[in-house]
Amino acid sequence: MSASSSISGKSHAADTATRDVVVVGAGFAGLYMLYRLRGLGLSVRVYEQGGDVGGTWYWNRYPGARCDVESMQYSYSFSDELQQEWDWSERYAPQPEILKYVNHVADRFKLRPDIQFNTRVVRASFDEADNSWQVTTSDGKAVTAKYVVLATGCLSNARMPDIKGLSDFKGSVYHTGHWPHEPVDFTGQRVGVIGTGSSAIQSVPVIAEQASHLTVFQRTANFSIPARNAALTVEEREAFRAKYPEIRRFAREQARNGIYTEMPDRGALDDGDNERRSKYESRWSRGGLTFMSVYNNLALDKAANDTAADFVRAKIAEIVSDPTTAKLLQPNNHPIGSKRICVDTDYYATFNRPNVTLVDIRSNPIEEILPNGVRAGGGDYEVDALVLATGFDAMTGSVARLDIVGRQGQTLNQKWAEGPKTYLGLMSAGFPNLFIITGPGSPSVLSNMIVSIEQHVDWIADCIATMRDRGLDTMEARRDAEDKWVAHVNEVAHGTLYPQANSWYMGANIPGKPQIFMPYIGGVGVYRQICNDVAAKGYEGFAMTAAELPQKMAASS
């Protein structure tokens, strides 16, 4: 990297407190952002609060943790050598393997020297006189940067539930999103799991095999589709690799959710009962998230959605032997897919084990945690260990932890008090040169995250390069463009069934959080085109200012 191509025009010794760009977070997004910015010859500092790379995969080490997007697709596409050389072992990679992959990427592209681990960004404040960001970190140091990129992740702020007595519990307490690095062995223990989202659905079958008894406390039953996980054969990997150009193109440009699969051309009610059942059966046997793309209107039409929900409810009744338990496990208060659909290995069948009990805490809410158990609905359930699978302050939580101060002293938290406001999920008006990767208002969590991360990183890197080439100093979302985009995100969401669920997409899992559908549901292909068009029209909807001191601008590299 040559210092001469930097934006500040200053050379950057290792200990300098000035960088062109500060990136917050060294997960999939932060690493690729660093790679791209370094490729532009910019000086970059990445701060990561964890002790190593990986982001969500660094923290989420709970038993059974694995990705619900197939590993051949949940991987970077920016380097063909990388995707050709890395051998995924299973259809759905387990967390340790994903972490190994992220570490491999960090080493292969020599990214570590620009990352400072065990360091949190505490505050970022925009200096209007200098058009730069002053960033303060948890080690008490400060750094000045022209740009800040938040690569803080959508699901990285584990949420501890506020349950009476929790701090007095005498046994061990674990949160799935903040799992210890040392192995946890539940052998011979009575374990309680609170929550039945994706994390619980993955961990419950594994914990049940170890624990002497497992009690699952369920407030809301969830729809889950079998993963049908299996080892990947050499032939399967090779077939996939041979088709990578088409698979990646399709995932980026055509798929709604960034996953390569058949596009549905019919609605669920266009088929008769037998035909429809046979299609659902075939997707159930195939396993995985593509169950929801068998028809094109499952997210739009309640009657269509009911046919898929009824199919899964019938499967649950078939799998679970005890009718009362089966009934409790059948979701009935939200359309299928309106909460993130889960992908499991033997979740429902686990409730046939003699050492597993399901407790309905919707009818019998948890009253308190006792020193040796859980009191719910007047009954006491003794446990030695508690697993909180209670989720995240999603999408905005990790941004809200930073004290971000924009123009005229306004904080991002103040601006987002009634819900996040962004233009394209990339920038927020009043916060110049501050980019968010997969921010609220972009497809993000409704998509294969890696596809959305790569799209945002490329867009941001291209934008910063363009600004440098044109001698521009600041870029900022315009309020009218932002208002229009927020209205559009809302309008599209409300044309679907998604807002009918009390989901973390809506912020409904956090008491007091404004309930607004946060991700953009228009589809990754459509969204990419919008972003490309905006850039092609000279970054339409963004205000850009020229540098007052043109000599500060370096020549393009």
Ligand code: N01
């Ligand atoms: O969290 P969740 P998660 N008392 O919010 C319950 C991704 N992910 O960690 O629904 C009692 O979905 C809560 O009940 P309710 C994926 O996108 C991906 O499981 O609010 N219960 C719910 O049952 C996923 O969607 C993978 O009524 C309480 C559960 O806890 C997202 O992360 C794997 C409670 C929380 O479910 C979040 O999943 C895992 C309380 N006070 C996760 N508070 C992959 O495969 C909450 N609950 C990539």
